[in-house]
Amino acid sequence: MNAVIDIAALLVMPFLLGGIMNRVKAVAAGRRGPPLFQPFHDFLKLLRKGEVVSRTTTLVFKLAPCLSLAAVVAAALFVPLSRGRAFLEFDGDFILFAYFLGLGKFLGLAAALDTGSSFEGMGASRDASFGVLVEPALFLLLGTLAFVTGRGSFADLFRLADGHGTLSLIVLPLAGLALFLLILVEGGRGPVDDPATHLELTMIHEATALDNSGPDLAFIQLARGLKTALYASLIANLVLPFCPGSVLPVVVWLAAPVLVAACAGVIESVLARTRLTHVPQLIFVMTALALIALGSAVFLAGAGAGGAP
Amino acid sequence: MTVFLAGCAAVAGGALLALAAPAKLRGVVYSIGGGAGLGLCAAAAIPVLLSCEPATFTAALPFPFGPVGLALDPLAAFFVLILSLSNFTAGLYSIGYVQTYPAAKSRLYYPALGVLFLAMLLLVAVRQAVAFLFLWEIMSLSSFALVAFEHEKEETRKAAIYYLVAMQAGFAFLLTGFVVLTHAAGGVDFSAFPAVLSGGGPLAAGLFLILFVGFAAKAGFVPFHTWLPRAHPAAPAPVSAVMSGVMIKTGIYGLLRLIQFMGNPPLWLSCFILILSLLSGILGVVYAVAQHDLKKLLAYHSIENIGIIGLGIGVGMIGLSLGLPAMAFLGFFGGLLHVLNHSLFKGLLFMGAGSVYLQTHTRNMEKLGGLAKAMPKTAALFLIGSLAISGLPLLNGFVSEFAIYLGLLRGLPGAGAGRAVALVLSLAGLALIGVLALLCFVKAFGATFLGLPREQGRGAARDGEPFGLIAQLVTAALIVVIGLLPRLTLPLMTGLVSGFAGAAGDSPVPALDGIFSSLSKGFLVFAAAGGALLGLRALLLRKRTVTETKTWDCGCQRRSGRLQYTAGSFSWIVRGFFAPLLGFRTRVKTEAGPAGLPPPVIEAATEGSDAVERLALKPFVKAVRTFLKFFSWVQSGNTQQYILYGIVFLTAIIILIFGLGG
Numbered sequence: 028m029n030a031v032i033d034i035a036a037l038l039v040m041p042f043l044l045g046g047i048m049n050r051v052k053a054v055a056a057g058r059r060g061p062p063l064f065q066p067f068h069d070f071l072k073l074l075r076k077g078e079v080v081s082r083t084t085t086l087v088f089k090l091a092p093c094l095s096l097a098a099v100v101a102a103a104l105f106v107p108l109s110r111g112r113a114f115l116e117f118d119g120d121f122i123l124f125a126y127f128l129g130l131g132k133f134l135g136l137a138a139a140l141d142t143g144s145s146f147e148g149m150g151a152s153r154d155a156s157f158g159v160l161v162e163p164a165l166f167l168l169l170g171t172l173a174f175v176t177g178r179g180s181f182a183d184l185f186r187l188a189d190g191h192g193t194l195s196l197i198v199l200p201l202a203g204l205a206l207f208l209l210i211l212v213e214g215g216r217g218p219v220d221d222p223a224t225h226l227e228l229t230m231i232h233e234a235t236a237l238d239n240s241g242p243d244l245a246f247i248q249l250a251r252g253l254k255t256a257l258y259a260s261l262i263a264n265l266v267l268p269f270c271p272g273s274v275l276p277v278v279v280w281l282a283a284p285v286l287v288a289a290c291a292g293v294i295e296s297v298l299a300r301t302r303l304t305h306v307p308q309l310i311f312v313m314t315a316l317a318l319i320a321l322g323s324a325v326f327l328a329g330a331g332a333g334g335a336p
Numbered sequence: 337m338t339v340f341l342a343g344c345a346a347v348a349g350g351a352l353l354a355l356a357a358p359a360k361l362r363g364v365v366y367s368i369g370g371g372a373g374l375g376l377c378a379a380a381a382i383p384v385l386l387s388c389e390p391a392t393f394t395a396a397l398p399f400p401f402g403p404v405g406l407a408l409d410p411l412a413a414f415f416v417l418i419l420s421l422s423n424f425t426a427g428l429y430s431i432g433y434v435q436t437y438p439a440a441k442s443r444l445y446y447p448a449l450g451v452l453f454l455a456m457l458l459l460v461a462v463r464q465a466v467a468f469l470f471l472w473e474i475m476s477l478s479s480f481a482l483v484a485f486e487h488e489k490e491e492t493r494k495a496a497i498y499y500l501v502a503m504q505a506g507f508a509f510l511l512t513g514f515v516v517l518t519h520a521a522g523g524v525d526f527s528a529f530p531a532v533l534s535g536g537g538p539l540a541a542g543l544f545l546i547l548f549v550g551f552a553a554k555a556g557f558v559p560f561h562t563w564l565p566r567a568h569p570a571a572p573a574p575v576s577a578v579m580s581g582v583m584i585k586t587g588i589y590g591l592l593r594l595i596q597f598m599g600n601p602p603l604w605l606s607c608f609i610l611i612l613s614l615l616s617g618i619l620g621v622v623y624a625v626a627q628h629d630l631k632k633l634l635a636y637h638s639i640e641n642i643g644i645i646g647l648g649i650g651v652g653m654i655g656l657s658l659g660l661p662a663m664a665f666l667g668f669f670g671g672l673l674h675v676l677n678h679s680l681f682k683g684l685l686f687m688g689a690g691s692v693y694l695q696t697h698t699r700n701m702e703k704l705g706g707l708a709k710a711m712p713k714t715a716a717l718f719l720i721g722s723l724a725i726s727g728l729p730l731l732n733g734f735v736s737e738f739a740i741y742l743g744l745l746r747g748l749p750g751a752g753a754g755r756a757v758a759l760v761l762s763l764a765g766l767a768l769i770g771v772l773a774l775l776c777f778v779k780a781f782g783a784t785f786l787g788l789p790r791e792q793g794r795g796a797a798r799d800g801e802p803f804g805l806i807a808q809l810v811t812a813a814l815i816v817v818i819g820l821l822p823r824l825t826l827p828l829m830t831g832l833v834s835g836f837a838g839a840a841g842d843s844p845v846p847a848l849d850g851i852f853s854s855l856s857k858g859f860l861v862f863a864a865a866g867g868a869l870l871g872l873r874a875l876l877l878r879k880r881t882v883t884e885t886k887t888w889d890c891g892c893q894r895r896s897g898r899l900q901y902t903a904g905s906f907s908w909i910v911r912g913f914f915a916p917l918l919g920f921r922t923r924v925k926t927e928a929g930p931a932g933l934p935p936p937v938i939e940a941a942t943e944g945s946d947a948v949e950r951l952a953l954k955p956f957v958k959a960v961r962t963f964l965k966f967f968s969w970v971q972s973g974n975t976q977q978y979i980l981y982g983i984v985f986l987t988a989i990i991i992l993i994f995g996l997g998g
Contacts, residue, residue, distance in 0.1 A: 077880030081887040083788055085708045087719075093873055097866035101858055117854040118847070119742045123729060125767070126738075127862065130728040133774055137719075140782030140901070142887045143706070148901020151782075155775040156909035159768070166767035170748070170760035177749035179742070238888055242876045246869065307913070321760055325753045 032277060033108040041252025042067035044259065044288040048216070051292025066252065073245035081238050083143040091138035092243040096250040098131035099257075106257045107182035107264045109280040118179035121169050125162070131250065132158060139235040150234025153303070157219075157231070160310040161212055167317035168205050171198065175324050185264040194327045199265055201320040206262050208313045210291065212306075214255040217295035219306055259284035337391040340408055340416065343376030344457050347423060351450020359439035363431030363803070366446045370420075370427035377420035377457070381413035388831035401524050405463035410832035411596070414672065415460040415589055418679050421814075422582045423453045425807040429687050430574045432801035436694060437485075445485060449578070452478040456582065460589055465514045465524040472510065472586075476503040479583055482575040483567050495570035502563035506553025510590075513547035526593075533597040540598065541605060547594055548609075555587025557646060558616040559948040561639045565623070568635035569699065573690020576631060580638040580686060581679040588645055588675055595653060595836065603657040607758065610650030614765045617643025619948070621772040622914045625779070625907045626944045630689045630699045633780055634682065637725060640769060641678045644737065645671045647766060651743040652836060658755075662844040663746040664837035669848075670739030672833060673825060677732040677818065681724040684811040688718035691804060692784060695797035701783040701903040708785040710797040715785040717808045722777035724815050727770045730859050731819035738855070739848075741766060746844075772910070779906045788897035820859055822852040911944075918944040 046063040053060025062068075080088070105120040107113050113120070132154070139151040172184040175198055187195045187202070212219050215232030222233065236247050263283030270276045301309055350369010354362040384391060390409035408416065426449065434442045455474040462468050480503070484496035520539065521528035533540045553560040564584070568576045591609075595601060620639030627633040648671025655664025691714045692707060693699055708715035724731035744766070747759050799805060818825060830845050892899070911918055925939040 074876055075880075077882055078877060079883045079885055082884050083706070083887050085712075085715075085786065087708070087786065090870070093869035094866045097862050097869055100865040101862035104858055104861055115854060115857060117851045119738060119745060119851065120854070122738055122741045123855060123858055126727065126729050126734060126770070127858070129726070129771065129774055130723070130730070133723065133726060133728060133778055136778045137782055137786065140778070140906075141708075141786040143787030143897070143900050144887045144889060145899050145901050146888075146890070148787075148906060151778070152901060152906045152909060155778060155906075156913075159771050159775060159910055159913070162771035163764040163768040167760060167764040170744075170763040173745055174748045174751065174756045174760060179745045241880065242873050246873075321757065325756050328756070329753045 029108075029110045029277070030114075033114075036109070036281060037103060037253065037256060040256035040259070040284055041249055042070065044255055044284060045252055047285060047288040048292040048295065051289050052296050055293065055296035066248070070245050070249060073240075073248075074242050076241040078241035078243060079238075081142050081144075084138075084141045084238075087134075088138045088141040088238075089243075091134040091141075092239060092246040092250075095131035095135045096246045096253075098127045098134070099250045099253050102127035102131075103253065103257055105181050106260055107185050108260055109277045111182060111186060111264055111267045111276070113180075113182045116180045116182050121181040121184065124181060125165065128254065129162075135235060135247070138239075142238045144238060146230060146234050146237055150230045150232065150237075153231045154235055157212060157306060157310060160307055161209065161313070164205065164310065164314040164317050165209065167314065167321060168202055171317060171321040171324050172202065174321070175328075182264075185261065186268050187265065194324060197323045197327070198320045201316045201323075203262050203265050205313045205316040205320075206258055206265075207287065207290070208309070208316075210255055210258045210262075210287065211294070212310060212313075213258070214251060214291075216291050218298045218301045219309060221300045255288075256284060259287045262287055337380070337393040337406065337408060339376050340380035340391070340461065341393070341406075343373045343380060343416075343420060344454055346370075346376055347373035347420070347457065348450055348454050350427070351447050351454075354446035354450070355443065359442060360435070362442050362446050363427065363434060366450070367424065367427040367431060367803075369450075370424040373453075374420040374424040377416050380408060381417045381420075382828070384408050384413035385410055385417070385828045385832060388835070399467065401464070401466045403464075404467045405525060406458070406461045407463050408461055410835055411589070411592060412460045414676075414829075414832055415585070416457060418585070418676055419453060419456050419460070419582055422578055422679055422683060423449075425683060425687075425811055426574045426578045428807035428810075429577070429690070429804045430572075431803040433572060433574055433690055433694065433804065441485065444481070445572075448478050448481045449575070452482065452578070452583070456586060459586060463526040465518050465526070469507075469510060469514060473507065475583065475586065476500070476507065479575075479579060483571045483579075485572050485575065486570070489570075492570040495566040499563050499567040502553060502560075506550045506560070508550075509546055509553070510550030513543055513550060517543055517547075526597075529597045530599065533594070534599040536602060541602065544594055544598060544601075544605060548591060551587040551590035551594070552612075553587070555584050555591070555646075556616075556639050556642050557587075557612055558619050558639065558643075559952055561616065561620070562946060562949050562953060564638055565627075565632050565635045565946075568638070568686075569629060569631035573631075573686055573693065576634070576690070577683040577686035580635065581683040584638060584642060585645075585675050585679065588642070588649075588671075591646075591649065592672075592836070595649070595656075600656055601653050603654070606650060606653035606657045609646060609653055610758070610762065613643045613646025613650050614762060615643070616640070616646060617769045618765060618772075619643075619917070621769050621776060622917055623944070623946065625772060625776045625914075626911050626918050626920075628701050628903050630692065630701055630704075630780065630784060631686070632699075633701075633776065634685055634689060637685075637773070637776070638678075638682060640773065641674065641682065641725070644740065644766070644769065645674045645678065647671070647762065648674060648736070648740045648743065651740060651747070651762075654747065655743065655837065658747070660747060661837050663743050665833055665844045666739050666743030666746055666848070668836040669829060669833045670736045670741075670743060673739060673829065674733075674736035677724070677736050677815075680811050680815050680818075681721045681731075681733060684717060684721040684808055684815065685725065687804065687808050687811070688714055688721060691800045692797075694800065701780065703791040704784045705790040705897055705900065706786065706788045707797055711785075711799045713799045713805055714808075717805075717812050718785065719781055720812045720815060722781045724819065726774040726777050728774070729819075729855075730816075730862070732815045733819075735818060735822040735825070735852075735855075737766065737770065742848075742851070775907070775910060779903050783903035783906065787900050790897045790900065790902070820856065822855055823849060826852065917947045919947060919950055920944045 045066040050060045102124045104115040105113050105124040136151040136155055139147040176184055215222055220231045239247055263280045267276050270279050346369050350366045354366040357365045388410050390407050392407040395404045434445050455471045459471040480500045483499050486492045518524050520532045556564045568580055617640050620636050620643055624633045624636035648667050651667030652664045655667055724733040727733040727737040744759050744763050826849055922942045924937055926935040927938050929935045
């Protein structure tokens with residue numbers, strides 16, 4: 028039963044989260060906004076279209092969108108879902124998760140360079156460069172969780188609240204905030220990126236897909252939505268251990284991503300986009316949060332309050 | 337053991353016959369010898385790896401300091417396997433590559449390559465310090481000859497001399513270390529060394545550090561790495577592949593032998609190796625990102641990968657020091673497997689870079705671009721190498737890095753403050769290395785093979801001759817097999833790694849086996865999803881129009897390769913992050929113009945410099961020079977003075993013998 032919910036949610040969330048963000052932004056701007064499932068309608072429309080392919084490109088350009096999406100789908104295997112369990116769990120599975128996303132990124136960036144367009148090169152360069160800052164921060168955070176829980180699989184890392192007392196109360200919000208920032212950076216949302224424009228000043232994610240059309244563009248957008256949904260599921264899993272019973276966790280797991288998307292929409296509405304040269308500082312906030320989590324975990328474990336096994 | 341010696345003889349025989357063969361057949365003859373050598377060496381090494389029972393042989397040669405013992409234990413067998421494989425692919429690739437040079441050059445090339453491999457094969461098998469040092473020198477000298485292959489170029493001569501000096505400096509440390517060690521052990525045989533090194537104490541630690549410096553100079557650990565980015569680009573591509581793929585690993589081999597002698601390293605030493613490796617990894621990849629020379633970029637990646645190997649070994653050593661056998665196993669497993677993996681993908685990448693160089697006559701990525709259309713096979717193989725070196729799943733680089741990550745994680749439960757911080761920071765450091773490598777190879781592959789040619793006249797490239805492609809294909813096939821089915825490595829490596837990590841109560845092997853089969857399941861899901869999506873795409877597009885047109889360029893009408901993002905601009909942001917390390921400067925060359933007018937700028941180039949070289953090596957060399965100047969009067973060039981030296985020396989000897997000996 029739970030597996031059905033998981034799969035259904037993973038199919039719906041990528042579209043729904045984007046729709047919620049747009050709706051929140053529209054309401055904040057005093058408009059009514061498009062329907063919640065507009066991204067899904069766009070997706071279907073793109074699937075029905077033909078494609079325009081540049082003569083400069085090679086096979087890389089044609090394969091990359093499908094394989095990138097496949098990499099994100101494979102990464103989804105390891106993410107803890109509604110029961111706090113993933114489809115496939117083993118020690119170090121979160122490394123494979125991160126590296127599958129890396130594989131998707133490599134292919135996407137290579138496809139961007141394949142067009143020979145300076146806009147796409149610019150986008151690819153920015154995307155890759157900001158990724159350089161994100162990845163160590165993510166591993167700092169996951170390493171801290173591994174230290175606190177003493178476990179090695181993705182799902183177990185997020186059962187932080189199980190018997191870690193004070194420690195979890197400190198590490199939990201820090202981890203949640205860091206993951207939220209990760210959604211903003213990797214999902215190409217404000218204040219890092221501006222999904223509403225294609226102006227080269229803001230070009231990060233949008234720019235890498237300038238020459239894609241039809242089904243390829245649909246796959247690229249789905250991959251991005253799915254990535255956001257996966258990170259949102261991680262945030263939900265931070266609070267799942269606090270929910271007893273069998274129904275409540277599922278409800279919380281479904282509600283948390285919606286809340287996350289709404290928060291992202293609010294932030295995009297009230298904050299101006301950061302100057303591109305200041306984006307690294309924003310990402311360093313994530314590193315700082317992870318470092319604080321590590322520091323407090325080490326300190327509290329040393330003081331005996333953590334109860335780490 | 338006889339089989340192994342026959343394998344060595346096959347390698348040597350191939351090289352000797354190549355000397356006699358007509359110019360066109362030299363490479364083929366060498367490769368046949370290499371193929372036979374690979375078969376025989378594998379037949380000798382694989383049983384040893386599976387059974388862990390070393391084969392020994394004592395040569396009663398009239399060698400100074402007594403008989404020379406040879407032994408194929410699992411560690412030696414592992415390196416023999418890697419070496420013989422590399423010898424075969426290098427020989428095969430050389431056929432087409434060396435033929436582009438005058439015939440006179442290839443006459444010396446194959447014997448030098450054969451001597452290099454023979455020296456390395458025997459080096460890992462030999463069990464006696466004097467023979468070890470002797471073979472070490474032969475290895476350095478024969479590779480010097482190969483680096484100096486294009487000695488008519490000033491740049492190559494400089495690089496070769498630099499390489500030779502660096503190797504001799506490293507050798508000085510090894511010589512010192514082994515002299516003290518043999519003196520303390522009372523014998524030159526390796527079996528006497530553990531008694532000295534395993535006891536702990538200042539002598540053991542001091543010897544370890546001195547010998548480590550010697551090995552690190554060969555392996556290319558920071559700060560002893562400065563020869564790599566000079567020698568690798570100067571050497572012909574197959575030689576770069578050999579040097580970077582296997583020769584620098586002899587330094588790793590030496591380090592591993594030292595650890596074997598030591599048994600249980602003190603914690604501070606293990607941490608030292610871990611930190612130095614992390615530093616090598618990060619600095620190596622940061623400098624690689626800033627490079628526009630394809631082969632220099634690959635050379636810096638060798639430093640990075642030596643760092644990753646060292647990180648695995650460091651994790652293993654920490655596991656040993658702390659008495660955590662599972663952590664030790666995973667660390668050594670990852671480090672050793674990365675030795676094999678790196679030899680494969682770096683070999684493949686250097687061969688690809690060599691093919692690009694042969695076709696376009698440049699290594700500068702800013703002049704390349706769009707080669708995937710002209711050289712599709714080379715491009716596909718280079719892409720496999722790029723994905724593998726970035727440590728991405730489905731290929732072999734991921735497996736070894738994954739094992740190192742697991743080793744780091746194994747050390748976390750119940751860790752104290754210091755250990756926890758060190759391990760989590762190492763985890764993040766390895767992630768940083770990985771993501772920088774990804775960026776660097778998106779850049780290298782993209783700038784070289786994708787987009788449009790950046791300079792006219794470099795588009796007329798071809799994939800090249802079949803032998804080179806076969807060599808690359810064989811390497812790529814192994815990369816994919818190890819990557820997709822990591823379980824296959826376990827039977828070959830369990831005995832070897834257990835030898836380092838010690839027998840554990842609860843062996844981590846079954847758990848690792850389970851994890852590896854789960855990895856393969858994940859890969860299967862990726863393949864299924866990818867296949868399904870590609871099928872869906874084809875189905876959707878079957879009845880739609882797919883229009884071919886030019887890249888969207890915002891209305892700009894000129895279709896020009898020069899409008900593309902360059903490798904330099906691609907890495908610009910990241911170079912900014914690491915600006916203090918990279919020390920970028922713009923050099924402007926001017927020439928005296930007409931009198932009264934400002935001189936016209938004739939050349940402007942921006943280049944980075946190595947911080948280690950700038951801040952440590954140059955001041956050090958300068959200080960040494962100043963100091964040595966005080967003694968320059970010794971070499972006056974005056975004949976009478978040298979005769980005087982002779983007389984003084986003889987008199988001193990006579991007085992010593994007859995006067996004091998009495």
